Amino acid sequence: MVWGPRGGFVSLGGSGVLGSHPVIPLPLRAPWDAPHPLIPHSRHGTPVLPLLPPCTLSPSSLGGLPVAAGTVLVPNLLAAQQDPDIWQHPEVFLPERFLSPGAPSRSLLPFGCGARSCPGEGLARAELFVFLGLILREFRLVPGPEGLPGLKGSPGTVLRCPPFRLRMVPCQLPGSS
Numbered sequence: 001m002v003w004g005p006r007g008g009f010v011s012l013g014g015s016g017v018l019g020s021h022p023v024i025p026l027p028l029r030a031p032w033d034a035p036h037p038l039i040p041h042s043r044h045g046t047p048v049l050p051l052l053p054p055c056t057l058s059p060s061s062l063g064g065l066p067v068a069a070g071t072v073l074v075p076n077l078l079a080a081q082q083d084p085d086i087w088q089h090p091e092v093f094l095p096e097r098f099l100s101p102g103a104p105s106r107s108l109l110p111f112g113c114g115a116r117s118c119p120g121e122g123l124a125r126a127e128l129f130v131f132l133g134l135i136l137r138e139f140r141l142v143p144g145p146e147g148l149p150g151l152k153g154s155p156g157t158v159l160r161c162p163p164f165r166l167r168m169v170p171c172q173l174p175g176s177s
């Protein structure tokens with residue numbers, strides 16, 4: 001999440017763009033002039049849960065193909081979010097991709113979709129916004145000598161970011177002494 005547009009850093013510490021209240025209110029907008037585009041992107045490209053195996057309870061169809069009851073389907077969210085037909089340069093951290101009017105935001109599926117989509121999505125988004133906002137406001141994030149890890153993630157049941165070192169330098173907010 002410390003990757004900034006085009007591989008640089010996101011660092012808002014000390015800029016005052018996120019206000020100075022102890023708690024960042026949700027309606028507050030990020031400096032890219034749209035509601036926190038970092039949040040969709042923080043899950044874009046590398047969804048936390050890349051593979052989910054639901055099972056059909058009754059006969060159905062998918063893309064015109066019949067699916068028998070009891071079939072285990074494995075939708076690949078990772079592949080969907082890296083589909084080059086929908087996303088330009090899906091491997092690159094580009095939060096501004098969500099700002100343009102025609103942005104394919106509905107193709108972003110970190111929380112799944114349909115009847116079984118994640119019921120915790122609202123809470124997760126709110127938490128991400130508040131905690132990420134606070135961290136970015138209060139600290140300047142400086143990478144260790146090894147630099148930042150790539151954006152691919154370590155495969156497993158959940159897709160994890162490989163370990164890396166980061167220094168969190170407290171920032172002086174404008175107006176505070």
Ligand code: HEM
Nearest residue numbers: 048049052110111112113115116117118119120121123124
């Ligand atoms: C960044 C955080 C989170 C991510 C990326 C995430 C992602 C997902 C995904 C992809 C699914 C499967 C959706 C599907 O099958 O189509 C799911 C299901 C679920 N999530 Fe989350 N989730 C997050 C946070 C949470 C939180 C905070 C809660 C609860 C407070 C939660 C509760 C659930 C539950 C109960 C299900 C199962 C829904 C069902 O099978 O009907 N999740 N989540």
